[in-house]
Amino acid sequence: MxxxxxxxxxxxxxxxxxxxxxxxxxxxxxxxxxxxxxxxxxxxxxxxxxxxxxxxxxxxxxxxxxxxxxxxxxxxxxxxxxxxxxxxxxxxxxxxxxxxxxxxxxxxxxxxxxxxxxxxxxxxxxxxxxxxxxxxxxxxxxxxxxxxxxxxxxxxxxxxxxxxxxxxxxxxxxxxxxxxxxxxxxxxxxxxxxxxxxxxxxxxxxxxxxxxxxxxxxxxxxxxxxxxxxxxxxGWDTSSPAVPSERRYASQIEYAQPTRQHLNRAVEQAAVVLGMPAMDLFDERRPVIFALNAILGGGTSSRLFQQIREERGLAYSTYSFPANFPEGGMFGLYAGCAPDNVSAVSELLGACLDDLAANGVTQDEVESAYRRVRADIIFDAERISSHMNRLGHAELIRGTLVSQDEQLRRSRAVTAEQITELARQLASGPRSLCTVGPQG
CATH class of the missing domain: 3.30.830.10 (Metalloenzyme, LuxS/M16 peptidase-like)
Incomplete structure (x- = not known):
């Protein structure tokens, strides 16, 4: 052992x-x-x-x-x-x-x-x-x-x-x-x-x-x-050699060209999601995308919340989200809004990302992002169900177990320059827009 x-x-x-x-x-x-x-x-x-x-x-x-x-x-x-x-x-x-x-x-x-x-x-x-x-x-x-x-x-x-x-x-x-x-x-x-x-x-x-x-x-x-x-x-087999199944992965993702799709639904609040390719689960820049996510759409001081909700009153809920898999990844920006505001909100989602990519982030934003990521790590560790889930994800998906201190160290090491560079990469890639709401 x-x-x-x-x-x-x-x-x-x-x-x-x-x-x-x-x-x-x-x-x-x-x-x-x-x-x-x-x-x-x-x-x-x-x-x-x-x-x-x-x-x-x-x-x-x-x-x-x-x-x-x-x-x-x-x-x-x-x-x-x-x-x-x-x-x-x-x-x-x-x-x-x-x-x-x-x-x-x-x-x-x-x-x-x-x-x-x-x-x-x-x-x-x-x-x-x-x-x-x-x-x-x-x-x-x-x-x-x-x-x-x-x-x-x-x-x-x-x-x-x-x-x-x-x-x-x-x-x-x-x-x-x-x-x-x-x-x-x-x-x-x-x-x-x-x-x-x-x-x-x-x-x-x-x-x-x-x-x-x-x-x-x-x-x-x-x-x-x-x-x-x-x-x-x-009756399950417990006599064969102790050889677990290999970790299961699919082929690498081949990303789509930019596309737009409207799905007609008779709802009072429409949904807008802007999605784009991002890094896979094993990329060393994952702590960077978590910091970027916190700054762009991870809280009440985030760029999306301030621009779309606080300054313009166009949405109640707006946020960003990373999705990382072994085969590839995606970064998304979301807002729910009145159907008449879908076009304006769609433009603002992209504009917030473009502004961050063009003008960078402040040191205060980097510090605030770290403190929010740190809270996610520590507060999550205070729930025993999170420990159970962490072990399952490590075994089946990542193949590695990362200590709490190591997670904090990697998050603390993220710089404003790394965040800006990743934002530029995301902003320059193909973007797909999905809107859901009444026709027209």
Whole structure:
């Protein structure tokens, strides 16, 4: 087992099968179990609860043609019953354990998670493991849940902001799988067959794809024993060599040329999103784009908020956002406004970026940006669910675990010149504009 204090560095998670790390006094451990199951824990002193998650390294990006929406569909169906629990049994058990159970589907992974008292950790793990390994996935359940998912998609389709944020990745990323809506479309969900759904489950829900993360009141060795025991009785393979599935990436993104799209919706508030190519997840300038994001659209003193809301009163909500993936990235600017103001707001979004690129940022803005990024890092670390999520993201997506002090050091090192240079690069690239609202 590797024992290390990695306070001022990042650590390669693929270097060893057993690791014990120390970051600001917190002990983080990683083990690869038989069957290729990965278990990562972070013990946090003085906690009386544990956040635990079961992760599968497959999201909407990984769906085969004709199976779009199947990852999100499975998330729903795993709550509909297993070989030993009905849907009602699952619901009653969730409430009995405190109600802190849910699931999330993303472009790169699916996670089933719960927050329980330390004394209930085994029961919570048993419930989650049963759902992931023993899902009934009956054709009847699928047809019942299809209607629920279509209602969910219809709900989002009535929200101009949701529609715009779903549409802009496809415009910037062209036909890349990362441009797909996570939940699929009404057409793909309606057409999805039971055979394709179960085939997707069979290909992705396996021992060597499973990652278990936990943070809080946790005993790493006991958790490893419990995971192996529960998977053995479920019938999943725990006898093959400890070789996890390789981290899954798609091809590099080939960005689209500038394009404009208006989506007609009968809403009282329109949505405007300006999107452009940005760096990938592994680019060393990620701390720079976080600082740029804070200055341009990350708070009430940001350029977008001051220009669009405070000085002109054209929007209630306006902000910017980075989206970084291993295969590429995007930077976006958003505002929600009255339909009559869409044209003016669209121009202002681009103008704020252009002004920053042309005239740079002040040292006061750099300091304010650092303090906001620092708050995001530190405040996020005070939630045990964030520790659990951090471990899952590191294992499945980044392949490295970056210490809190190292994150702060990189953020502190960002300069005004770096921010201006990155703004110039973004401003000179192709921009795509998506507007959602009434026709005309």
């Amino acid at each position: 590797v024992a290390a204090d990695f306070t001022e560095r990042s650590l390669d998670l693929d270097a060893e099968k057993e690791m014990r790390l120390v970051d600001n006094g917190l002990v983080t451990r990683r083990s690869i179990l038989p069957g290729g199951i990965r278990v990562l824990t972070e013990e946090i002193p003085h906690q009386h609860s544990t956040s635990v998650g079961l992760w599968i390294g497959a999201g909407s990006r990984d769906e085969a043609p004709g199976s779009e929406g199947s990852t999100h569909f499975l998330e729903h169906l795993l709550f509909k019953g297993t070989k030993k629990r009905s849907a009602k049994d699952i619901a009653e058990r969730i409430d009995y354990l405190g109600g802190g159970f849910n699931a999330a589907t993303a472009k790169q992974y699916t996670c089933y998670y719960g927050h329980v008292f330390d004394e209930d950790l085994f029961d919570g793990l048993d419930l989650l493991t049963d759902m992931v390994t023993g899902a009934r996935l009956s054709a009847e359940d699928m047809e019942m849940e299809r209607g629920v998912i279509l209602e969910e998609l219809a709900m989002y389709n009535d929200d101009a902001s949701e529609v715009a944020h779903e549409a802009i990745p496809a415009m910037v990323f062209q036909n890349h799988p990362l441009g797909r809506p996570v939940g699929g479309s009404r057409e793909s969900v309606t057409a999805l067959s039971h055979d394709r759904l179960t085939a997707h489950y069979g290909s992705k829900y396996r021992s060597n794809e499973l990652v278990v993360t936990a943070a809080g009141a946790i005993n790493h060795d006991q958790l490893c024993d419990d995971v192996l025991h529960l998977l053995e009785i479920s």
